[in-house]
Amino acid sequence: MVSEKSIANLTPGNSKHGFYFDGFLPCDTCSIRESCPNKDKFKDHRDRARCFEEFEFFEKTIDTIKEQFQLDEKDLFQLPQMVMIMVKMKRMNRWQAEKGLAGKTILFNPKTGKEHQMDTQGVLNRDVYYSQKALLAFFDSLRLSRQSRDAKDGIDVLAKMMSSHNAKSNIDDEKKT
DSSP: OEEEEEEEESTTTOSSOOOOOSOOOGGGOOTTTGGOTTTEEEEEEEEEEOHHHHHHHHHHHHHHHHHHHHHOTTTTTTTTHHHHHHHHHHHHHHHHHHHOOOOOEEETTTTOOEEEEEEEEHHHHHHHHHHHHHHHHHHHHHHHHHHHHHTTTTOOOOHHHHHHHHHHHHHHHHHHH
């Protein structure tokens, strides 16, 4: 039989760290709610209090990227999703800094009906890793990484690396003679 604690962990809306929560984290599920100076400062269209700090970061980051990288209208549809990944990664980094990388999960064996606890540092780290890969893919698709900007401008990155390497080796050869 499944324990009461396991059932509570399986109910929708149970948020330990908010990494899997899409959108701005609700204030009532935030782990730092009591010490937050901005709690209940920002509400969504359903009048539910959301994290003001995440909202502020989201808005500032979108404005900064639009301004500095001069994105056109075709690229703007990807930008909110990319910045939301950044918000989720910030949540996860904060949670991992507070709690550590290892956690416990409960595994349930349906054949025997027994459950046992297991360390789960790998699950969250894996999901953060894939979020980072998704973020880098967004950077490349929007030409926000240096490599993709150089490629867009017609600069062959490999040729650039080889020419700088050849120039260094020529200088080294001249020093030897």
